[in-house]
Amino acid sequence: MILNIPLAWLQLSRQKSRFLVAVAGIAFIAILIFMQIGFQDALYVSATKLHNNIQGDLFIISTQYKSLTSNQSFSRWRLYQALGFEGVESVSSLYMQFAKLKNPINGLKFPMYVIGFDPVKSIFKIPEVQENFKILQIPNMVLFDRASRQEFGPIAKDFEQGKSVKVEIFGYLAFVGYKVKVGGLFSLGPSFGVDGNLIVSTSTFLAIFPDRPVQNIDIGIIKLKPDANPQQVLANLSAKLPPDVRVVTRQHFITLEKDYWTLRTPIGFMFYLMVLMAFVVGVVVIYQILYSNISTHLAEYATLKAMGFKNKYLLIVVFQQALILGTLGYIPGFAISIGLYDAAKNVTQLPVAMSVEKATLVLVSAISMCLVSGFLSINKLRKIDPADIF
Template sequence: MILKIPLPWLQLTYKKMRFLVALMGIGFAVMLMFLQLGLRDALFDSAVRLHKSLECDIILLSPLSTASIAMQSFSQRYLYQALGFEGVESVSPVYVDFGVWKNLKTRRARLIFVIGFNPTKAVSNLPDIPNNINQLKLEDVALFDRASRPEFGTIPDEYNQGERVIVEVSGHRLKIGGLFQLGTSFGSDGNLIMSDDNFLRVFTHRSKGLIDVGLIKLKSGTNAQWVLANLRKNLDKGVKVLSKQGYIDFEKNYWNTSTAIGFIFDLGAMIGFTVGTVIVYQILYADVSDHLSEYATLKAIGYTNHYLLGVVFQESLILASLGYLPGMAISLALYAVVKNATLLPIAMSFSRALLVLALTVLMCLISGVIAMQKLRDADPVDIF
């Protein structure tokens, strides 16, 4: 009979303004957790988009390389040694570096991430590259990332209007022969793709024999783990051997552990969780205090502590559920704002929505457990 009485709901809504303030506080905490975790994931996703697009199974790096923004060159002879291993079908050297981009109209300079490879080989599965392979083969021609920051100029618009687009990178004039889309990251604001020959023309201090990334493609049906172990065992120790997923994890680990950025976002999410816990505790504590005599009456007529604790727990779950939805809605709007402002790939994911929901419920339950200590004061003898 008593379960049919919505006592937790009536308790919470008895003072409607306090109830609304509680939901706003929980919504703010939920929004803060969503925003921090979303930015952290966007950081990781933007950092590995190039990695995911690479057409390979195994990657060679210098042991001194720490991330794509801090690559160290190594001799390409290691890559061609790998070509002699069983199961290896082909290899492709890749060059990466930051060039000084100069907007010829504004004369403003900024760094741009440059990727160079042999255009006769399939290196990346980015959809626009195959259509522009012939352009990449031309001297002093490059492809521009249409998702680069607007500070690089109106290159995509000029190109789409049929204009001849000439740019300057590290003092070298280049023609934009096509567009592709990779996107910005925390490490780079824009990207260029060019042939390995053009790369070496732009970066005159670089040597053709020293590469930054070595891509290894295996024959169909080959056991990738076996080849990976064989390369690690028999290839010279002057090179690091990673699987494609290992290369992705390598990049993510750098941003998560070797910089303050990952820690800051995690800390922000923890602060949101803590703020929400305090807000819910204050609301539940005030609610229990205001209705202490009613709780004592329920005890006097035979209701157990378990029932009263259940009421507070149900109030916690109600607050968690109703506070989560507006917090999530606000987060979706903020994601859109951040994406438009920064061009980062921030979006809601099911796993993140589930994680924040679980954190919200946990946050409210912890608050409920603490607030329930006040119920010990609900003694009918003392109250009456």
């Protein structure tokens, strides 16, 4: 009958204040991990949102390509060369560059990411762009990203209210702005490198950036014929196009962007470091809790050992305590993190959202922290000798 007594739970709950503090400490660690991986995931999702919304099967980029927000243009002639390969149905070009958009209310200028394409057909999967891209055929008409950050002013709000919205945008090193009219809205959202987006036609893009040569494009988009073998076409293009460009699949394109933010920027490293530090701090905190609990009940453990209970049973009790603390600490941490995710999303406009994968990862991390702490704290229990205690 003794074996059926929930000894681990009784020991933890006997001192309620200490127990609640322990659960709160683990919940805080869980929240820290949730926030770190939440922002890390938002970094990758926001940085690759444009990649996922471009209609194409293969993509041509410069061999100097680092990320979308770094200008690495190449000759548009490479697209025409690709058009001659078997299996290629059509090609499209994409121009991208930062400009400064003038807030119509306070006159301040903020960086805006300008995306230009030939609006003969839509090359974006974004429904609003597919519906309104022909508006861009009118000179100086643009589509404004309604999910852009608030520093650009009430542009989207004014347009939705039926007002005529004109904005002034300044190209690189330009002292005189170029006036454009908002002809529609779309939703793409900011990222860690972009505060807002503007989609324009190629002609409007070149008017905003008059020093930009028309033959220099940033992304080449290749659409394949329905019966084409993507891997075969990819191999042919990679082997025969000049070495100043490379051809990649969508997944490879996305991987390049993620690798850039993970390996080449401080923010990617900091996210991994902070998650690791939170895990280590969690192990230390839980170790102190378990070790203190063992020390407090040392006489009881010695009594059990004198009664014939083996070390294995006593160790199981400690690990049960670790699992109880990890699970109970995770529950409030999870609940609070959902609210913090919503608040962070509203403030930053980043895609910070809870998912099954995040919830599972943090749960496994919390339990792992507790088990590691339990393993570290049982040394004193192994060495206990009832003769020394009594």
